[in-house]
Amino acid sequence: MQSSLLLRVGLLALAAVQTTNGWNPRYVHNLLTPFSRLGMFQEIVWFVSQKESVDELDQFVRLMGEAFAGSATQTVVSNNTEMRMNRSPAKRNHISFVFTTGVDDPIMEVFRKVLLGRHFYFALIMPLQKVDMKDMKPVYDLLRFAYDEQFFNSMVYFETKDGFNQLFGVSKFPSMKFDNRTDFMRYFAHASKQVISARSDVEGFRFATPLRQDLPHLFESRGRYEGSTYRIIDTFVRFINGSFRELQQPPDALGGRVINMKQALQLVRERQVEICAHAYALFRADDQLEKTYPMLVVQWCLMVPLYNSVSTYLYPLQPFDWTVWFFVLGSFFALICLELLWLKMFGPTMPGVHAAVLCSFCYIINVPTEGQLQRPSLLRFLLLFTVFFHGFFLSANYTSTLGSILTVNLFHAQINNMDDIVRAQLPVMIIDYEMEFLLEINQELPDEFHKLLRPVDAAIFVQHQTRFNSSFAYFITEDNWQFLDEQQKHLKQRRFKLSNICFGSYHLAFPLQMDSSLWRDIEYFTFRIHSSGLLNFYARSSFQAALHAGLVERIPDNQEYTAAGMQHLAIAFIYLLVMSAIAAAVFTMELLNCLVFRNH
Missing domain, CATH: 1.20.5 (Single alpha-helices involved in coiled-coils or other helix-helix interfaces)
Known part of the structure; x- marks a missing residue:
């Protein structure tokens, strides 16, 4: 009760002195108090210009803080451009008040940077001077600032020289438009409906984006665009009543239309592209660029060729590893030593060293000699009993494994780790801008591996990779591998495999302008895509579309197989x-x- 009384007294005092300021404290209080009762905002951020000092501003901040005291904490910012609200422990929903002298006021840059990643939320920009309705340029300049920096849910509040309170905002779709939002409750009801339905209406807006060859995500087939992720983003754009418009780019290094994702990301940073139709995983968000909600988590690994590097003359050695052969020979010499010990103990009446070696060889291949069976001593009985189990399992395993090897006339030497790559001196092809990303995230790559890297243009990389040129290993994400592997799944002997040499897991998502007004719509849409299984369906169908377009082929099986002879x-x-x-x-x-x- 006492707090309410103090609040009314404070507002009356502010109203009595607000003859020159461009805002009415009582109007702002009455406008926002209902939200304090609903607990909609958990944080209040005040941006106060240092150009002018307003005596009653401090009192107004205290009174608004009391109005939201039960639901929100407060932060006051004046010149700290390093602070980021999205990195602070503040809760998600917040409201901002900006007291400014105009669009050139340094506080506007502070406002933009501090709320980076949170421009979607509500803010009230309040000029410190009254506005003449015949000269709205200061207000329009602030609205253009809001348009350029994606503050579409923010408003410019001012009081005219005639004493009228005005609220103005800006809309982006289908084109920039300044809206009079003085009927705030009507606007709030409309905005709330859009948020709840998670469906904006862009009214036919055409989003500019590159539309280039990017297997398996986007490509042209039979006069229309296809691709596993393109069909998702295209469905989303049509869902919000929009469409895509191709943004022309120069040809690639081979004169074709292969996408250069470094250039595409730069277009998003320069705000020429709102959302890119090419999904990508190998980039990091920054102050100008962010990712949509991820569709997949993909690993970035190496696809390596499979070689027939083992001669058929060495097939009899392949059933056992070298360590097994070592133990076999060790057992042979151990038996020889036992035979020699036996000879020394029982004197010259026993057979000589040659007989000992021969008997040991018979032991190891599980072929007992006639003389041993006619005169079995206790030691020989134990030796024969031991060698029986040794020889039985050894020979059974050897013959069965060798039989399996002989049914296939190729024996593959696997490349599974970085040491194998270095040992084979296999060049590794990588796109030039992806090599920059690789060195940024893996600064301790072995020098031997670094020397094998071959950075090339994206078009050259795609040409070699899709044709399975076995002269190189290739960097590839998991989803791209599943697409390319379809070309060789029918082969008895595949040409490439996905190795265990990986360089991290990354989110496959669409590049998006920082603080884009579409981020919440596409987030909810992606949730539905995950639950419906459309991504898997589009991934399977994209190979058939690329096959019809002639971009990939099922590799012919030209190898002739003969039975073991x-x-x-x-x-x-x-x-x-x-x-x-x-x-x-x-x-x-x-x-x-x-x-x-x-x-x-």
Whole structure:
């Protein structure tokens, strides 16, 4: 009760001295008090010009603060351009008051920067001087500022020299228009209806945007534009009663129409493009550019070629890893050592070293000798029992794995990490402006890998990548890979694979002007797209459209496959011949040695 009384006294005092100021405190209080009771604003931001000092301004700020005391905190800003409300702990909905001497007042730049990312919310711009209705230029200048900086839900409030209170705003669609919003409740009801329905009406506005080749997101097929993400944004634009208008760009390096996303993003920053029809993931939002609500989270990885780098002569070695072969040989020598120990313990009546080696070899291939079975000792019984399990599982695994390998006459050497890329010295192709992004986010790339990077124009990159030129590895996002992989899914032996060499996950979204009035509409629309599954449907159908346009093709399967034959086992016969030759040489040496011994 006492607070209400103080508020009325303060307003009467302000009304008594407001003969020269361009605003009426009582009018503003009566206009906004209903919102304080509804608790619609959780933060009040005051932007106060330093050019003029108004005695009653401090009292007005205190009184408005008392009116919203139950629901809002307050922040006063005068010259801090580094502050950002979207980074502060303040709650989402807020109201701003701007006391200014005009559009050239430094407080307007402070107002623009501090509320960056929050221009959508309500603000009241209040000139400090009364306005002559015959000369509305100061008001129109403020409205043009609001138009340029996307303050479409803000208003310019002023009092005329005749004592009338006026509210003016600006509309963007279908063209810039200054609106008299003095009937505030009517305007508020209309704006609330749009917010609740999440559907603006741009009244046929044509959004300028590049429309270039950007597989799989956007491309031209049979006289119309197609693409997985373009069909989504095109549906949204038609949903708000608008359309796209192509913004012409120069040809690419090959004279074609491949999109250069660096140029497209710059057009958005320069406010030539409101929303870009090309979805993109590899960029960061800044003070001039932001992203719509993301449609996907995609990884950025390398697609690498699959090589037949293993000769068929080495197939018998492939069933086991080198460590397994090491343990096999280790077991062989361990058995030899046991045989030698056995000979030393039981004297010369036992067979010699040659017999020990031969027995060990028989153990390792699970072929026991006749002499061992006729005179089985306890040690040999344990050895045979152990080697039985060893040889059984080893030979069973070897023969089954080798049989599987022989059914396919190609054995792929996989490239799965950065060391494999460096070891193979495989050049890695990347778009020039994406290389800048890569080096920005990965400043500690190995020098050996950095030397393999080949930055090229976007058109050259697309030409090599879509044709699966196996001379290079390529940077690619996950959704692009799923599209290109359709070209080779029918092949028994694919040409490329998506490796495990990745450089982070990013949001696939549409580039949008900072503080665009469309951000909330497209956010709600994207929610519906996710729930309906349209994105997956458009992604599947985009390949067929690109196939009809001749932009991609199903790679023909020209390789002839033959069943496993004797040519696959050539190495086995080579080993047999080599061992036979060695055995013959050893036998000859033993004969010569025997003859020499007899002669002496």
